[in-house]
Amino acid sequence: MNRTATVIFAILLVSGFCMLLFLTSGYHGAQGNADNPYLAAGAAETGAVNLVTGIYLNYRLYDSLFELLVFSMAVLGVRFYLNADESQKPSVVRIAESPVVRIAADLLFGPIVMIGLYLIVFGHLSPGGGFSGGAVGGTGLLLCAAALGAEVVARRFHEQIIEQIEWGILLVILLFAIVPVLFGYTPLTDLLPPGQVGTLLSGGTIPIYNVLIGVKVFIGTWVVIYSFIHHRGEI
Amino acid sequence: MTSRTVLLLLLPVLAIFSLSQRRRLTAVMGMGLFSLVLAATYLFSHAPDVAITETAIGAALVTFTYVLAIRKTGRLVVVCDEAPRLVSREGGKIVGLEEEILAGFARELGLDLVVRIVPRDDVSAVLGRGEADIGGGGIIGEVRDKAELATVGFLPSALYRVSGGRMSDVKHRMEEEYFEDTLEAIRERRPVSVTLDLARFLAASRLNLSGYNVERVEGEFSYCFLVSSDQPELLSQLNAYLERLTKSNEMERLIGRCMS
Amino acid sequence: MESINGIIIAIVLFGIGIFALIIRRDLVIKLLALGLINSSSVLFLVSLNAEGDGIAPILYGPLAANYVDPLPQALVISAIVINLALLALALVFVMLLVERYHTTDSLRIAHEVEKERQS
Numbered sequence: 001m002n003r004t005a006t007v008i009f010a011i012l013l014v015s016g017f018c019m020l021l022f023l024t025s026g027y028h029g030a031q032g033n034a035d036n037p038y039l040a041a042g043a044a045e046t047g048a049v050n051l052v053t054g055i056y057l058n059y060r061l062y063d064s065l066f067e068l069l070v071f072s073m074a075v076l077g078v079r080f081y082l083n084a085d086e087s088q089k090p091s092v093v094r095i096a097e098s099p100v101v102r103i104a105a106d107l108l109f110g111p112i113v114m115i116g117l118y119l120i121v122f123g124h125l126s127p128g129g130g131f132s133g134g135a136v137g138g139t140g141l142l143l144c145a146a147a148l149g150a151e152v153v154a155r156r157f158h159e160q161i162i163e164q165i166e167w168g169i170l171l172v173i174l175l176f177a178i179v180p181v182l183f184g185y186t187p188l189t190d191l192l193p194p195g196q197v198g199t200l201l202s203g204g205t206i207p208i209y210n211v212l213i214g215v216k217v218f219i220g221t222w223v224v225i226y227s228f229i230h231h232r233g234e235i
Numbered sequence: 236m237t238s239r240t241v242l243l244l245l246l247p248v249l250a251i252f253s254l255s256q257r258r259r260l261t262a263v264m265g266m267g268l269f270s271l272v273l274a275a276t277y278l279f280s281h282a283p284d285v286a287i288t289e290t291a292i293g294a295a296l297v298t299f300t301y302v303l304a305i306r307k308t309g310r311l312v313v314v315c316d317e318a319p320r321l322v323s324r325e326g327g328k329i330v331g332l333e334e335e336i337l338a339g340f341a342r343e344l345g346l347d348l349v350v351r352i353v354p355r356d357d358v359s360a361v362l363g364r365g366e367a368d369i370g371g372g373g374i375i376g377e378v379r380d381k382a383e384l385a386t387v388g389f390l391p392s393a394l395y396r397v398s399g400g401r402m403s404d405v406k407h408r409m410e411e412e413y414f415e416d417t418l419e420a421i422r423e424r425r426p427v428s429v430t431l432d433l434a435r436f437l438a439a440s441r442l443n444l445s446g447y448n449v450e451r452v453e454g455e456f457s458y459c460f461l462v463s464s465d466q467p468e469l470l471s472q473l474n475a476y477l478e479r480l481t482k483s484n485e486m487e488r489l490i491g492r493c494m495s
Numbered sequence: 496m497e498s499i500n501g502i503i504i505a506i507v508l509f510g511i512g513i514f515a516l517i518i519r520r521d522l523v524i525k526l527l528a529l530g531l532i533n534s535s536s537v538l539f540l541v542s543l544n545a546e547g548d549g550i551a552p553i554l555y556g557p558l559a560a561n562y563v564d565p566l567p568q569a570l571v572i573s574a575i576v577i578n579l580a581l582l583a584l585a586l587v588f589v590m591l592l593v594e595r596y597h598t599t600d601s602l603r604i605a606h607e608v609e610k611e612r613q614s
Contacts, residue, residue: 055565127553
């Protein structure tokens with residue numbers, strides 16, 4: 001169909017859909033602590049001060065596991081389709097970097113990785129968590145790759161071992177969450193006690209999951225970025 | 236009028252601005268800015284976890300991934316419309332006389348050659364926006380805007396004007412942008428009114444042109460390349476390369492091989 | 496002006512995203528519009544209970560303060576990271592398509608695929 005018909009159809013479709021959404025979205029979630037079960041018993045049962053982390057790593061752990069699986073599949077797909085034929089490599093010479101990028105990477109790489117580690121380890125006490133911390137760490141590594149060159153960073157990072165570490169961590173997470181169920185334990189509170197709310201070692205198994213997920217997301221992000229860079233030569 | 240309302244009102248403005256751009260790089264930057272404002276909105280909606288995640292992912296990683304995918308460093312980008320024998324697509328490769336000339340030029344400069352097929356009238360617009368380096372695909376040197384830079388001609392050509400066709404099927408009149416659409420229109424006997432250069436006219440004359448008026452435009456024309464006007468040294472390099480080809484009879488050999 | 500809340504803006508952004516997805520022909524802009532639709536869904540879920548003065552659900556104080564509902568935020572955090580990975584995968588396919596057909600025009604790519612299927 002020609003262009004005017006497409007535009008009119010698009011306007012009708014979008015306005016109809018939006019009208020439908022407006023008419024049916026009257027939901028306002030539960031407020032206060034009287035009728036919200038998470039707020040009432042969350043801190044005592046999970047042991048985490050940050051209730052959001054407490055929910056997605058304790059009450060809804062298996063949702064997070066499946067999301068991690070989806071992430072792994074997407075990273076695997078990117079890795080497979082972009083490096084399918086290693087034989088044809090275009091020869092792109094390394095573009096000379098300006099000293100601004102180099103100096104900024106020198107100054108900023110340490111703090112960025114430190115912030116990422118803080119977000120991962122303290123995920124149950126302040127805003128953060130495994131996903132955020134892993135993404136921030138990936139950004140730091142990206143800055144390093146922009147300054148030094150991706151091939152240098154990949155060689156330092158032992159690219160072959162990184163993939164095995166990533167799949168190994170996924171296996172550890174899955175075993176950690178599924179195997180205790182087979183033996184009759186609940187895998188969340190029976191393995192480690194909740195501990196004192198507010199300290200670092202509280203929260204049961206939540207810090208362990210945070211660290212594992214953080215490392216997994218970090219490596220996954222780096223693999224995606226490196227595949228994009230490697231597909232056509234340097235930045 | 237809290238700050239949260241101000242940020243929320245800013246979001247559709249940024250979205251419309253960045254999705255209506257012609258240049259892809261500006262659109263990507265606009266969406267990066269949109270991501271940052273969205274992260275501030277999450278912060279004011281009492282969701283600091285989501286704000287940190289959105290900042291790290293949307294503003295940094297997504298923008299960087301897009302820029303990696305559409306960058307043109309280390310490439311020589313050529314925009315053209317398809318012209319049989321000059322530059323045309325067969326399977327996954329581009330073949331033709333102009334492609335051979337430009338491939339040699341790119342090899343000399345040490346860059347990768349990337350050919351992008353766009354509609355015929357968009358070639359000068361894309362060059363003006365700076366998204367490509369060289370324009371090709373049967374460009375006639377004498378018929379163009381004075382604002383673009385053109386190289387020396389490397390092959391003589393002619394202009395033909397094809398018009399007519401039965402005007403009874405006016406409701407099938409489609410906008411013809413690519414050369415393939417023109418060929419299809421001629422095949423289905425729709426009204427066309429185009430000016431074709433020699434290579435395209437030879438391809439079109441293999442079809443049945445009996446219902447159309449064909450007239451040859453008087454004058455001397457020749458094919459050339461266009462270079463975007465903010466790269467004058469590329470123009471002089473390309474001119475030097477073309478003269479070297481012509482002088483060493485390499486051009487004759489290429490013409491003989493591709494246009495036979 | 497006081498009734499402008501996140502839910503309305505999220506639906507408006509969703510509409511803008513779908514509109515740009517249909518109208519624009521460039522494949523990269525279509526992917527950007529898909530990312531916008533993802534972001535608008537996340538904004539909708541986060542702003543379900545964000546009105547008035549609440550506090551982020553991090554229990555530093557006594558339990559009597561008015562905390563915001565933590566469940567939609569928990570659903571949405573991992574979704575943002577997954578969106579990045581899926582966007583990268585979609586971008587890989589766009590790159591492979593552009594390298595094969597030498598154009599980023601979606602109508603022309605559909606045309607070429609149709610021609611190849613007929614022959």
